[in-house]
Amino acid sequence: MTEFKGNRAIIIPTLVSILLLSIIGALFFGAYHLSIQEIWSAVFLNDNSANRFLILQIRLPRIALSALIGAGLSVSGAAIQGLFRNPLADQTLIGVTSGAMLFAVLSIVLSGSILAQLSELFKQSTIALAAFIGGLLTTYLVYFLSSSDGRTKVTTMLLAGIAISAFAAAISGIFIYLSDDEQLRDITFWSLGSFSGANWIQVLIVGPIVLIGIIGLMLRSKALNAILLGEKEAVYLGIEVEKVKSRVILLTALMVGVCIAMSGIIGFVGLVIPHLLRLVFGTDYRLLLKASVFLGAVFMIITDTLARTIVAPSELPIGILTAMIGAPFFLWLLVKAQHQNIAI
Amino acid sequence: MLINISLKLKLFLFLLGLATFGCQSSSSESITSDSKETKVVKEQKAFENGKIVSLSGFISEVLYDLGLEQQIIARDVTSTYPESLATLPNLGHVSQLNTEAIIALQPDVIIIEQAQLGQFKQYEQLRKSDISIITVPSSHSLSNAVHAAEYLKQYLSIDKQEIADLKAQIIADSMKLESQLASISEKAKVLFIYARSTGRLMVAGSNTSAAAIIEKAGALNAISSFESFKPLSPEALIEASPDIILMFRSGLESLDGKQGLAQIVGIPQTPAYQNNRIIAMDGHYLTAFGPRASKAALELFSQIYIDPL
Numbered sequence: 212m213t214e215f216k217g218n219r220a221i222i223i224p225t226l227v228s229i230l231l232l233s234i235i236g237a238l239f240f241g242a243y244h245l246s247i248q249e250i251w252s253a254v255f256l257n258d259n260s261a262n263r264f265l266i267l268q269i270r271l272p273r274i275a276l277s278a279l280i281g282a283g284l285s286v287s288g289a290a291i292q293g294l295f296r297n298p299l300a301d302q303t304l305i306g307v308t309s310g311a312m313l314f315a316v317l318s319i320v321l322s323g324s325i326l327a328q329l330s331e332l333f334k335q336s337t338i339a340l341a342a343f344i345g346g347l348l349t350t351y352l353v354y355f356l357s358s359s360d361g362r363t364k365v366t367t368m369l370l371a372g373i374a375i376s377a378f379a380a381a382i383s384g385i386f387i388y389l390s391d392d393e394q395l396r397d398i399t400f401w402s403l404g405s406f407s408g409a410n411w412i413q414v415l416i417v418g419p420i421v422l423i424g425i426i427g428l429m430l431r432s433k434a435l436n437a438i439l440l441g442e443k444e445a446v447y448l449g450i451e452v453e454k455v456k457s458r459v460i461l462l463t464a465l466m467v468g469v470c471i472a473m474s475g476i477i478g479f480v481g482l483v484i485p486h487l488l489r490l491v492f493g494t495d496y497r498l499l500l501k502a503s504v505f506l507g508a509v510f511m512i513i514t515d516t517l518a519r520t521i522v523a524p525s526e527l528p529i530g531i532l533t534a535m536i537g538a539p540f541f542l543w544l545l546v547k548a549q550h551q552n553i554a555i
Numbered sequence: 556m557l558i559n560i561s562l563k564l565k566l567f568l569f570l571l572g573l574a575t576f577g578c579q580s581s582s583s584e585s586i587t588s589d590s591k592e593t594k595v596v597k598e599q600k601a602f603e604n605g606k607i608v609s610l611s612g613f614i615s616e617v618l619y620d621l622g623l624e625q626q627i628i629a630r631d632v633t634s635t636y637p638e639s640l641a642t643l644p645n646l647g648h649v650s651q652l653n654t655e656a657i658i659a660l661q662p663d664v665i666i667i668e669q670a671q672l673g674q675f676k677q678y679e680q681l682r683k684s685d686i687s688i689i690t691v692p693s694s695h696s697l698s699n700a701v702h703a704a705e706y707l708k709q710y711l712s713i714d715k716q717e718i719a720d721l722k723a724q725i726i727a728d729s730m731k732l733e734s735q736l737a738s739i740s741e742k743a744k745v746l747f748i749y750a751r752s753t754g755r756l757m758v759a760g761s762n763t764s765a766a767a768i769i770e771k772a773g774a775l776n777a778i779s780s781f782e783s784f785k786p787l788s789p790e791a792l793i794e795a796s797p798d799i800i801l802m803f804r805s806g807l808e809s810l811d812g813k814q815g816l817a818q819i820v821g822i823p824q825t826p827a828y829q830n831n832r833i834i835a836m837d838g839h840y841l842t843a844f845g846p847r848a849s850k851a852a853l854e855l856f857s858q859i860y861i862d863p864l
Contacts, residue, residue, distance in 0.1 A: 242656035261658075264684050269654050322673070334673030391757065391784040392749065397674065400650055407651060408676030524629065524656035525647030 222498065226505035230278070233509045237274045237516045238266065242523035273409035273519070274512055276417060277529075280406075280470040281480060281511025282504045283421040287463040288481025289488075289503040290428045293435035293496055294459050295365055298489060301482040302467045304369060305460055309376035310349025311471040312402060313383045314341040319397045320386045335408065338401070339472040346468030349379060354460055363456050365442070403528030404477035406515050413473045424466035425504055431455050432496040439494065477511075479534045483541050484510055490544050510537070602626075602687070603712050605663030609634055610649050610675070613843045614666045614691060617703045620846040621717045629660050636839050650674035658684055664710070668693050695767035697852060698725055699844040721846055728849030735856060736773040743859050745769045746777035746797035746827065749784060750806035756787040756819065758795075764842035769801065771848075772855035789821030799859055800827040803838035834858045 238250060243265055245253070253262035284302070292300045302308060318341035322334055353375050357368035387398055434455040437445035445452050467481075484507045488499055511529075514536055518527045607626045609615040612633035618624060619637055629644040644660065646652055649667070654677045657665070664687045667675060672690060682688055689710055691703050704718045747765035749757040759765035759776065760783055766776035777795040785791075800816075810816050813833055822828050836858075840851050 241659075242653055243659035261685065265655065265658055268683060269658070269680055335676055388786055392751075395755075396648065397650060400648075405651060407653065408680075410680060519653055519655065524644045524653055524660065526651060526653040526656070528651065 219492075219498065222492065223501055223505070226502055226509070230505050230509050230512075233512045234274055234278070237512050238270060240516050240520050241265075241270055242520060268410070272411045272414050273406050273515065275414045276409040276473065277406050277511040277515040278508035279414065279417050279421045280474050280477065281484075281507040281509070283417070283424060283466040283470045283507075284477065284480045285484035285503040285507025285510070286425055286428055286500055287466045289485035289496070289499050290431070290435065290459050291463055291481075292485055293438060293499075294456060295369060296439060296441075297369075298486055299482070300369075302463060303376060304372040305463065306349035306353040306372050306375045306379070307346040307464050307467045308471065308476060309379040309383070310352075311342040311346035311468060312476060313349070313379040314345025315401055315475075316383045316386045316390075316398055317341060317345075319394050319401070320390045343468045343472040346471060347464050349375060350460065350464035350468075354457070362453055365456070400528060401475040402530070404475040404530035404533075405526075405528050406474055406518075407526060409473075417469050417473055420465055420469045424462045425500075427458065427462045429500050431459060432500050435459075435496040435500075439496075474529070477530050477533055479530075479537045480507060480510065483537045487541060487544060490548055602663045602710060605711070606661065607711075608646070608657060608660065608662040608665045610646070610652075610665060610667040611671060611691075612636065612839055613668060613693060613699075613845050614703070615640055616839075616843065616845040616847070617700050617707070618666075620700065620721060621704055621707075621713050623711065623713065626711075628662055629657070633839075636843075636845075648674075650676070652677050654680055657681065658686070662686055664689060666691060666707070693844065695764055695844055697729055697771060697844070697849045698722075699848060700846040701725060725846075725849045728853055732771070732773070732849065732853055732856060735853075735860075739773055739860060743774045743798045744777045744796070745772075745774040745799045745801050745859065746792075746795050746825075747801045748787060748806065750802060750810050752809045753815070753819065757784040758787045758791065759784055764844065765801070767844070768841055768848070768852060768855060771852040772859060774799070774855075774859055787819070787821075789819075792821035793824055795825075797825055797827045798830075799832040799834060800825065801834045801836070801855075803841065804835045805838060807833070807835040 239245070239247065245262060245265070249262055250266060253266050257263055288301045291302055291304065292298050294300075295304065315338050318338045322337060353368060353372045354363065356371045356375075357363055357365075387395065390398060434445065434450045434452075437448045437450045438452060438455070440448075442452050470477075485499060485503045488502045488506060492498055492502065510533075514532045515529055517536075518529045518532050521527065604626060606628045607618065607623070608629045609618060609627050610631040612631070612635060615627065615630055615634035616636050618627055619640075624637075624639070627640070627643060629646055630640050631646055632648050634640050634643075644656075646657065649671050652675075657677070658681070665681060666689045669690045669692045672678065678688065687710075689707065691706050693699055693703060696702075701718065701722050704713065704721060707713060708718065747759035747763075747769065749755075749759065749765070758778055760778045760781040761776060762782040763784060766778075769776045777797040778791070800822075802816075807813070807816065810819075813831075816833065817823050817828065827833065834855070836851070836855065839845075840847055841855070
């Protein structure tokens, strides 16, 4: 564990300021060029309805949704890493991602045939709902398989998660194989993630779940610190380890499920943001979870701003950018840490 | 523990309800307000010289044919014909649109095919901004372009003569086709193979655009046992035993031509391959059912029955 040599009290306020700055920054950038005065008067003076619509109905909900999803994915990644006591863990291990993928693929492919009458207008909501249900069901299955006598073995869970994810991926594969060209395109884009349809309804659905998730996980940050010592040790310290496990998994599945449902799969964030913070500040979940919330939001806002501007008038899937920006930066940190002989 | 579970269940059901409600309310609203919108547009009649964003290759070609090309200011990735469209901003695929960028172009109207609505996530948002959206119904018929033109006439100022010309040309082509079809004694069995390199080979079942054009050209679609596209299998190939294999030119190229096609198990055993009856045509031309659909059907007919290459 590294020791951060600085005033820990300023970490969170600093991150919050960066978050505010990035929200304001993201408001200024877009394919539609608006000057600072135009943005100011559109938001506060309500002079020009077109600009106001653009900022309040298109740019702002998109920023809000990306912030919520960035926060949700990275905080749940941090918690899962704590639960598995493994910095390489992320949400995919509990099956939520592959389950959501499977159900989304099913709904995309079957909407072409069986569900043809439900058809076009409901397609997006059907995919979202299917992904959410799929994520929760698969997670429940993984949890159920690794629990007996009210105890959940984390190692069993890890292996069950891998096996069930592989199985779900295989079934997804069958349907991808059966999909026609249009469906294949939908599936590919879905698995690369996007905020391109972001609106306030999505924010209203994601918001409460992510906020409940964040608070729920933060309440368990001390327990996660104790689990870091080992499960038995945590029990001696008076932590109800089993209860913590089931809560963390439930909260994570809910959060990640709703995030994936709205935006498709956005990889890398859940793994890298907490890991990066751990490299810099060390593993204290009381700090790590909070910092993950803010840094995850900042990272996603910045990446999405790039996604919607750099190739305008079209846009890049967000999942491509999160990995393209995150991975090199992460490698640089790793190399730097190695040079300084810091254990990760 | 029991209470615990039921609590979880309740929470789950609550969230489920929330999600359903949220999604559905937005969708159903869009249906009703769409019809309202359409009415308003009708009364005002038309986007005289209005700026158009076309999100379908079919629509773009129809607009071009009707002499409205000057009004198109941006296009989607499938709008490839005529080639002059390539100079317009490309908005990408309809499922991956950049809402702001479309608004930045300040179009008066966005035109899309009805069948694409499910991928058009920005429908609601764009409708709420001052941009009108026209959704054009389409079908697999040779007069599809005429129907689209007549539908668009309600909103755009289209020269009546242009539509009449299009109609006359399609009728002439259809009659020519009709008379030629009469001379056919036995229908050829045509298998359409969609290829995007060897990793992705699909065959067209019934109810596909490929099957439709094959039937228009007076041939039989080799597969009638299933609908839509399915992965190609050697057994299905042999069972279908097509007289002719039809492909997109780009598809055949992705397999490195006929030699590449022969590498696919089952292909060399088909009568089509043995008699060297492989037809490759431009994908958009063949299956878009645009203004050139009747020409495409005629060309396909002559390639099948008159002058096999």
